[in-house]
Every structure is written in C-alpha cells, then in structure tokens.
Amino acid sequence: MRAMEDGMFPSTPGKVKVDRAAHTAVQRQLHRCFASTTTMFLWALFLVALTASYLSFQPFVDTGSRFLSASWGGIQWEHQVRASALPRRPGAPSVLVTGAAGFVGSHVSLALARRGDGVLGLDNYNSYYDPSLKHARRLRLAEHGVLVVEGDVADAGLLAKLFDVAAFTHVMHLAAQAGVRYAMENPASYVHSNVAALVVLLEACKDADPQPAVVWASSSSVYGLNDQVPFAESDRTDRPASIYAATKKAGEEITHTYNHIYGLSTTGLRFFTVYGPWGRPDMAYFSFTRNILQGKPITVYRGKDEADLARDFTYIDDIVKGCVAALDTAGPSTGNGGRKRGPAPYRIYNLGNTQPVTVPGLVGILEEHLQLKAKRNVVEMPGNGDVPFTHANISMAQRDLGYKPSTDLNTGLRKFVRWYLSYYGYQRGGKNV
Numbered sequence: 001m002r003a004m005e006d007g008m009f010p011s012t013p014g015k016v017k018v019d020r021a022a023h024t025a026v027q028r029q030l031h032r033c034f035a036s037t038t039t040m041f042l043w044a045l046f047l048v049a050l051t052a053s054y055l056s057f058q059p060f061v062d063t064g065s066r067f068l069s070a071s072w073g074g075i076q077w078e079h080q081v082r083a084s085a086l087p088r089r090p091g092a093p094s095v096l097v098t099g100a101a102g103f104v105g106s107h108v109s110l111a112l113a114r115r116g117d118g119v120l121g122l123d124n125y126n127s128y129y130d131p132s133l134k135h136a137r138r139l140r141l142a143e144h145g146v147l148v149v150e151g152d153v154a155d156a157g158l159l160a161k162l163f164d165v166a167a168f169t170h171v172m173h174l175a176a177q178a179g180v181r182y183a184m185e186n187p188a189s190y191v192h193s194n195v196a197a198l199v200v201l202l203e204a205c206k207d208a209d210p211q212p213a214v215v216w217a218s219s220s221s222v223y224g225l226n227d228q229v230p231f232a233e234s235d236r237t238d239r240p241a242s243i244y245a246a247t248k249k250a251g252e253e254i255t256h257t258y259n260h261i262y263g264l265s266t267t268g269l270r271f272f273t274v275y276g277p278w279g280r281p282d283m284a285y286f287s288f289t290r291n292i293l294q295g296k297p298i299t300v301y302r303g304k305d306e307a308d309l310a311r312d313f314t315y316i317d318d319i320v321k322g323c324v325a326a327l328d329t330a331g332p333s334t335g336n337g338g339r340k341r342g343p344a345p346y347r348i349y350n351l352g353n354t355q356p357v358t359v360p361g362l363v364g365i366l367e368e369h370l371q372l373k374a375k376r377n378v379v380e381m382p383g384n385g386d387v388p389f390t391h392a393n394i395s396m397a398q399r400d401l402g403y404k405p406s407t408d409l410n411t412g413l414r415k416f417v418r419w420y421l422s423y424y425g426y427q428r429g430g431k432n433v
C-alpha cells in the first residue's frame with residue numbers, strides 16, 4: 001500500500017521511460033531466484049511444522065478438543081506410558097489404576113508394581129485436599145517405575161489414547177470424589193467424578209479390544225439407613241443418606257448395565273472407612289491427629305439420644321489385599337470392540353474389618369499413641385449425610401477372595417501415627433511410635 005502511494009508504480013502512465021527488453025530479463029532473473037528461495041523456505045517451514053505437530057501437539061491432533069492444555073501426548077510420553085504398563089513377569093496383568101495418586105490408589109499401585117504387574121496410574125491431582133500429598137505419593141510410585149499420568153477420567157480423548165497405546169488387561173478404578181459431608185457443599189463434583197467419569201471410563205473399556213476386567217471402589221455408605229447388622233451384600237441399598245452414597249449406588253447400577261449390555265467383567269468393592277499411612281487429610285482419624293498435635297479442639301459427633309457413632313474402621317493393608325484378590329479372581333470380560341460375546345461376572349463385595357469402634361474410642365487410641373489429651377467438643381451429629389454406625393459382614397469376600405483382615409484399630413493407628421510424625425517432621429514420637 002505504502003509502495004504504491006510512494007510512486008513505485010507511476011500513477012500517470014507514460015511519465016517514466018523504461019527499456020522494456022532489459023526490464024523483462026531482469027524480472028525473469030529475479031523471479032527464478034525468488035521462486036527457488038521461496039520454495040526452499042516453504043519446504044523447510046513445512047518440515048518444521050510437521051515435526052513439531054507430531055512431537056508436541058499429538059493430543060491436539062488426536063482429540064481436537066484439548067487446545068493449549070496438552071499435558072499428555074507425544075512420542076516420548078507414549079513410550080513412558082507403554083513402559084509403565086508393561087508387566088515385569090510373564091503372564092502378569094497390565095493394570096490402569098485411576099486415582100493412583102490417591103490414598104487407596106497409591107497403595108494398590110505399589111502392591112501391584114512390587115509383584116511385577118504392569119501399572120499405569122491416572123490422577124487429576126485435584127485440590128479437594130492438599131495436592132502436595134498426592135505429588136509425594138506420585139514420587140513414591142515413580143521410584144517403583146510407576147508413571148502417574150495427569151488427567152481426568154472424564155477426558156474421553158485421553159482414555160482412548162491410553163487404551164490405544166497400552167493393552168490393559170484390568171482397570172482398577174479408584175478415582176472418586178470422596179467424603180460424605182462435603183457432598184452437601186459441592187454435589188456437582190460427586191456427579192462429575194462418581195457418575196459422569198465412570199460412564200466415560202466404562203465406554204472406553206467396552207470399546208477396547210481386548211476389553212479389560214474392571215474392579216472399582218464402591219462404598220459402605222450405600223447401606224444408608226439399613227439397620228440390619230452386620231451389613232451384608234444382600235441387604236437393602238435403596239435408601240442412601242448422602243449424595244456421596246447415592247452416586248456410589250448409581251455406580252453399582254451403571255456397572256451392572258455395562259456388564260449386561262457389553263459383557264464387561266465388573267467387581268465393586270464396598271470399602272468401610274479405610275485408614276492408614278499416606279491417608280486422606282479430610283478423614284476424622286487424620287484431622288483429629290493434626291488438631292491434637294497442634295493443641296486445637298476436635299469436634300466429635302454424637303447420635304440421637306447421645307449414642308456414640310461407630311465405624312468399622314479398616315486398615316489400608318487389608319483393603320489392598322482385598323483389591324488385589326478381586327483383580328486376581330475377576331473373570332474376563334467377554335466382549336470386544338463394543339460387542340458382547342457372552343455373559344461376564346458382575347460382583348459386589350464388602351471389604352470391612354468386622355469390629356466397629358466408636359468415634360470416642362478412636363480418639364482415645366489416638367491420645368494414647370500421641371501421648372496428648374484431645375480437646376473434645378462433643379456435638380449432636382448434624383443432618384449432613386452421616387449414618388450412626390457401619391459394620392461389615394465379609395463372608396462373601398472371605399469365600400471368593402480369601403479376604404481376611406488382620407489389623408485391629410489400635411495396631412493400625414499406631415502405624416498411622418508413626419507415619420504422620422515422620423512425614424510432617426515431628427521430632428518427638430508418642431508412646432509406642
């Protein structure tokens with residue numbers, strides 16, 4: 001535009017005299033030279049763009065929906081995923097563990113990796129509780145050759161990619177929005193993680209070839225207002241007391257549907273208040289320990305008529321054994337590529353300890369291990385989804401999984417307190433720790 005205004009081309013024809021022949025020759029020369037340089041430049045540009053797109057923007061190409069948020073993808077990443085998912089002993093499973101940076105997920109991943117299974121973790125490192133604890137668990141897994149991919153289970157593109165890169169024989173689905181009382185504050189997060197993400201995962205599983213067997217975390221909370229004691233798998237589970245419980249119950253129905261339509265092998269495990277080292281800071285035993293050590297009061301809920309609340313607290317090592325046994329005994333899925341070929345197992349098991357302890361009883365044990373008195377603030381249980389007690393009947397898990405919990409609350413809390421003091425850098429150990 002400027003060139004024309006500046007008179008490079010005469011605005012009035014005939015004002016500039018030029019030697020037409022000489023001008024044409026120069027033009028041809030210039031054109032040839034310009035054309036070859038431009039061609040070379042364009043080729044170079046094309047090759048650079050091609051390489052960059054393959055190396056760095058793989059997910060962008062694959063999903064089309066992950067603009068500028070590519071924390072996964074690329075040749076190097078695929079290589080790491082494949083290596084982590086590869087079994088270290090012949091015939092061992094290759095397991096995708098969701099929620100691998102979580103409490104139960106990290107322990108199960110470690111147990112599987114230690115015996116030579118291929119393990120690939122997936123976790124979104126959300127901030128429901130301190131993500132630095134999740135990253136510390138991730139580092140622990142990395143020391144054992146387990147990669148934890150950062151991503152959400154609800155990301156269908158990521159799941160399709162993972163199943164494309166690795167042939168998982170099993171999925172251990174432990175990612176969830178946990179916590180009973182938080183569901184009143186943020187119900188949408190429960191629907192997202194425990195319902196929507198579960199459906200995305202099962203879609204990926206039924207499409208996969210081979211279809212993996214799925215083992216996943218349900219919850220003792222599905223028993224809700226059930227008052228048959230101890231809770232057996234055959235008891236009513238149609239009266240949930242919290243949104244958390246309702247989403248876990250929905251998961252049991254959803255897995256049934258995928259089992260029925262697509263021949264997916266599914267095993268739901270109803271965990272009973274799991275505790276132990278590397279645990280969840282939102283849970284009572286963990287937050288009570290923190291407050292007691294810091295000299296802060298703790299709130300102890302009490303039921304109607306001043307009855308103490310009780311839980312069938314279950315130690316993490318026992319839960320891990322139950323999870324691994326569920327994986328080892330899961331029959332195969334029968335379908336492939338979205339087609340059912342025959343019936344597949346649909347299983348549900350309680351994984352509890354069978355010895356409920358009251359909440360004041362739990363506080364007493366912590367006081368003993370910490371050698372500190374708790375400042376108890378006893379209040380009536382608010383109507384926020386809690387149930388007065390839980391108690392597992394584990395005969396089915398005993399029969400089919402060989403599940404036999406062996407850690408009582410006193411022993412388990414001693415181990416927890418020892419871990420807590422060391423992890424958070426307390427110099428002074430309490431009694432027995």
Ligand SMILES: O=C(O)[C@H]1O[C@H](OP(=O)(O)OP(=O)(O)OC[C@H]2O[C@@H](n3ccc(=O)[nH]c3=O)[C@H](O)[C@@H]2O)[C@H](O)[C@@H](O)[C@H]1O
Binds near residue numbers: 309
């Ligand atoms: O089995 C499950 O399916 C669930 O177990 C766990 O839920 P809960 O059994 O509710 O555990 P947790 O919060 O430790 O409260 C324990 C007791 O302390 C009482 N409690 C709690 C907090 C408090 O400040 N005061 C108090 O008295 C409280 O009233 C209760 O009586 C998991 O969090 C959940 O994700 C799910 O897995």
